[in-house]
Amino acid sequence: MNESSNERPSARDAATRAMLLDHVRSEPARRARELRLRLIGWGSAGVLALGVAATAGAMLMPPADVSNTELVHCLSAAERNADGSYPGSAATISSPSGEGRVADATAMCTLMWEQGVLDDEFDPTAASNPPGRVPEELQVCVMDDGSAAVVPSPNESVCAALGLAPLAPGD
Numbered sequence: 001m002n003e004s005s006n007e008r009p010s011a012r013d014a015a016t017r018a019m020l021l022d023h024v025r026s027e028p029a030r031r032a033r034e035l036r037l038r039l040i041g042w043g044s045a046g047v048l049a050l051g052v053a054a055t056a057g058a059m060l061m062p063p064a065d066v067s068n069t070e071l072v073h074c075l076s077a078a079e080r081n082a083d084g085s086y087p088g089s090a091a092t093i094s095s096p097s098g099e100g101r102v103a104d105a106t107a108m109c110t111l112m113w114e115q116g117v118l119d120d121e122f123d124p125t126a127a128s129n130p131p132g133r134v135p136e137e138l139q140v141c142v143m144d145d146g147s148a149a150v151v152p153s154p155n156e157s158v159c160a161a162l163g164l165a166p167l168a169p170g171d
Helices: 010-025 028-059 105-114 158-162
Strands: 068-075 088-091 138-142 147-152
Touching: 068 105, 088 105, 105 138, 105 147, 138 158, 147 158
Parallel strands: 068 147
Antiparallel strands: 068 088, 138 147
């Protein structure tokens, strides 16, 4: 064999390279990766759009009146639990007719804070608990059922952040 017979002609070499490049470009794994990246991109855009819409909806929630005066929700923190519920407790005062009533939601929750009921260390089975500390600022919001919710926060827009209606002025 002579050395010149082992060399490939340049046209054949170019055709082989073109064929390999075409195969790499159309490789199934590459196409799958490109599809995954597109799905992730469009999915992220969709989640972002939903988040913006939900935030805008919460921010545009109109103030509401307390229509359910039988119950007040005293939130222990200005946040929602992982399951969407609100941390804290609900209370009412029994009237002579036996029905519950709440005349002043802030006063009711202040009393619960003073008694330590909303503190993390509160033990309902203990004979006595140390007194609690009342947060400096409390905001009143309106729950979906029309009852008042008192939230410990200096932020006046905490109701919208929690997905609750702010209390209408004058209530």
